[in-house]
Amino acid sequence: KAGVTQTPRYLIKTRGQQVTLSCSPISGHRSVSWYQQTPGQGLQFLFEYFSETQRNKGNFPGRFSGRQFSNSRSEMNVSTLELGDSALYLCASSITQGPGPFPNYGYTFGSGTRLTVV
């Protein structure tokens, strides 16, 4: 069973550019979440999609956006990149359908995309 696939693994961009990251969830998983991980701020929730709808959004500026396709694959986009956007961006998939009883197998994370903004 394939895991969560994130592409690319590494990316170097210049300030002001935009970037698109991709995530393919585990087959059958309809929920895809994105997280940003930095040494200073830890793991922070960006947004979550379920059946092509954004259900939850973290406290990030509008430069951060995402979408989910009908096959559950998801992309996130960061526009007008800033140096502070340098981070590991992690995608997680889950079969969870919403709040309430939580499946005991949790979220499965991809290996992440390491974005460096110079």
Added chain:
Amino acid sequence: GQSLEQPSEVTAVEGAIVQINCTYQTSGFYGLSWYQQHDGGAPTFLSYNGLDGLEETGRFSSFLSRSDSYGYLLLQELQMKDSASYFCAPPSGDKLTFGTGTQLKVEL
């Protein structure tokens, strides 16, 4: 809002037992998850407590007391490969909120 507290670092010797505590304040509480992350790697799900009590999975156990807003992860028979960061993460709504993580160093 959400508030999670974990020790930032714990050091133990190989073969020992270590307990990583997590205290939380969160709305819409649905239980407590634990994740392990090795340097440069992805967080990996370890366990979930939806109800009070102890859940055991091999060398790892996790405990939850909802009345005390407290949980812990217990690692037994520590191995060098257990050196990693450990996060408590209560699921809330459609997201996980991660604590700052505890870096566990296992020494010989």
